[in-house]
Amino acid sequence: MVTDITADVRRLLADLKRMVVSEDGLGLAANQIAVPLQVFAINPAGADAGNRPYCIINPTVVATEGSVEREEGCLSIPDVYDVVSRPELVRIAGIDEEGRSVEMEATGLLARAFMHETDHLNGVLFIDMLGEVRRRLMADRLRKIEARELRLSRERQSQTAESE
């Protein structure tokens, strides 16, 4: 958990926002860039939902509704796209860039991005939701990516445990 918006955290927020835009992504989680903190950035322009990128800190999904199947990709797994079922509506609780508690609701593509990035922070890749045959075809490449992100999320958990 991020408990204070320190100078390091501010730098991370700026980096994530800059990168999600420059990579033309919809979202980017801190552990994708090797920072073991609970933060993701959203680039709403990718979902026609606004222009300014923003970050959500310590995100948790508090409610979901419905389900939509749609093709999805990931900046960590270039050139791989597949159909994933996601909620039509999601509500996320967390803190904003100033350290205030927020709840945000999203639908459609933005809801998909919220779920995808929250999954990243929990060490889950969209590919984990695909069928076995499809996953085997991509196994080697995915194993490396997954091992790296899982390691980063474990580091985060042990850091959290130590500070409690």
Ligand code: ZN
């Ligand atoms: Zn991703």
